[in-house]
Amino acid sequence: MGLVVNSGDETTLTLLNDEILSPPQKNIPKDSFHFAYIIYFTLGAGFLLPWNGFITAVDYFDFLYPDESVDRIFAVAYMLVGLFSLICIIFSPRKSDAFVRINMGLGLFVVSLLVVPLMDVFYIKGRSGLYNGFYVTVGALGLSGLADALVQGGLIGSAGELPERYMQAVVAGTAASGVLVSFLRIFTKAVYPQDIHGLRNSAILYFIVGIVLMIICLVFYNVAHRLPVIKYYNELKLQAVNDAKQDKGPLSGPVWEIMGTIKWHGSGIVLIYVVTLSIFPGFITEDVHSELLGDWYAILLITAYNIFDLVGKCLTSIYLFENENAAVNACLARLLFYPLYLGCLHGPQIFRTEIPVTVLTCLLGLTNGYLTSVLMILAPKKVQLQHAETAGILVVLFLILGLACGSIVSWFWVI
Template identity: 35%
Template structure:
């Protein structure tokens, strides 16, 4: 089972690798397109594209298989990741570029958002047919992508410096690394994952239950114990119910997942209101200089990875109302960070690092729990559809949180 777990970690990293490449290259974009606020434009192009694509994916869910969506997503990523290096080679001269270069770059960002909407829900939906440890693997992979890019940024900042040549080399390295990850994901989705014994077993089990010809499945729980699945109630371990041949009704599944969906919206509303905007722009250190913000982003990403890995050890929050309460409790971070930034905008890096670490840990922990508890009690194709619905809820939270970041700027005035 280790091979299947590792595959879903890599696939989780792959769906966010292109996005991380674009947002990590903001220093390069600021140099090439001065005064154009490319950091905000990248977000404005990416997140609405993701949300709109997820809406279409949910509405026409039954038309395309999850494997086809993964291949389209990762194959498309591998093509669009060439955009920035090609634009750089064709248009950028002495850190200056014409407007058409910016338009092409933003078009690539928009396309990447569309492909994220195509691929991410498919990967999570595929993982949801398997025991909970595989949804946790996907979740940890998304966090690992952030850690990888943060480490790359530290490495390139130390090795290449902040000169124009250094920024250019760093940016090319971000996109080459992301290209390598998405290309590997395409290979895994096309040739490896469909043939893994664990995946084949649970897929066959799902088909048997959809036709009513299977026996009650047994599932490996998060801690590795073999448990008999129950009758599909909310707090049980069953993701598949026998005799479910009808197509999934997205409105019905949305109602079933309402607690988890609301929870995910709350999680990412809070997180995106604070991170990366406040961490990257609103706190400073006279001793650490611009290294301070780079290191804080790394601390957050490491915390996020740790939080998303915790349920593999601690087990999950099975009660969905309790999970919603955990998500709602994170709103306390908004006044805490506001007070901290107002009091210590230019000092106390230890306190700020601790706050950022806890923010990342809590974000990862509740996200991983939401992904793992959602498929329990669903029937047949509803399991696959749940992946798209969860990613859509996450994207709505990102959209609201991005708007919250602008409100933060108004509050500081």
């Protein structure tokens, strides 16, 4: 990993991540049946499923609240609450334990997901125009945004303290969440009629699946801390923290120094999601059409994007591109998607057919998944082990900032 040198007259720090994270192999407990990996994969899928559930049920909410711009209000409410909450976590003078934050967040996810189906059964009952229900729904979404900050920040932060495969598992899990919801969307569209009864059944199914997965995540996460392999790396982190306290006094957590160390990783992540969110899903759902596939076209394109996003995030388990400068340059190269998609919309007729658009959408998902996984894996390894959790939380801050900027760009820029 190399030496970490602080500015000014501070002493050169010689404690290397590689020495901590790569102890003699014979001393490391085995991840039996890859159970720890499966747990972190499931947790990665879990913390994104509530958002995916709310936004996938947008047809149901559009019917209930026709005078509101549901998808845009949902995005602003969720991301602003999540961003503000994450900033509070990062700069809080007293850092709460990740174990507490994650358990609290998973509990809040369950509460927020219960609101919509319970309100549908006891109050809304399929009736349109009851806007008190809309305000309650937005409040539940905001609660889900808070839960996301607690869970995602804590989970990415704690995965940053573990070997690379566990961060890869979390990131791949986030993509699996999108694939799961896409298949649920295909199932509900094929099975349920597209009237209010079908929309209600579809929405309730999304939220029930989300609640079940949150309960599984709660059980899995509390089991994870009892696994020998996780205990082993937690003890390494405690040792690193204690060593740092003895060398330099109380560990203050130099947030700005850590942010400076991983700034290029964070910049790459922001750029990834500005490009992705300014194209997807707006272009896919509004600008391209198919006479052959009709309203299935957008659903199939979104599914293709999510599948290739998962493929990209899984590829880092086979080959991890460790040149961070090249990875950031690859993020810049993704700007080429803009003229390519413009060609599919306004270019020669051969480019305005289903195949070119589908290929581009698959490549958009593949590059989004792979580069996100690379940068999120590498960033926490740039700092000492005792600061890896903070680096992981900062990576999530960059991620949410990229999502927010991409969403804003999609409002003002249309292909």
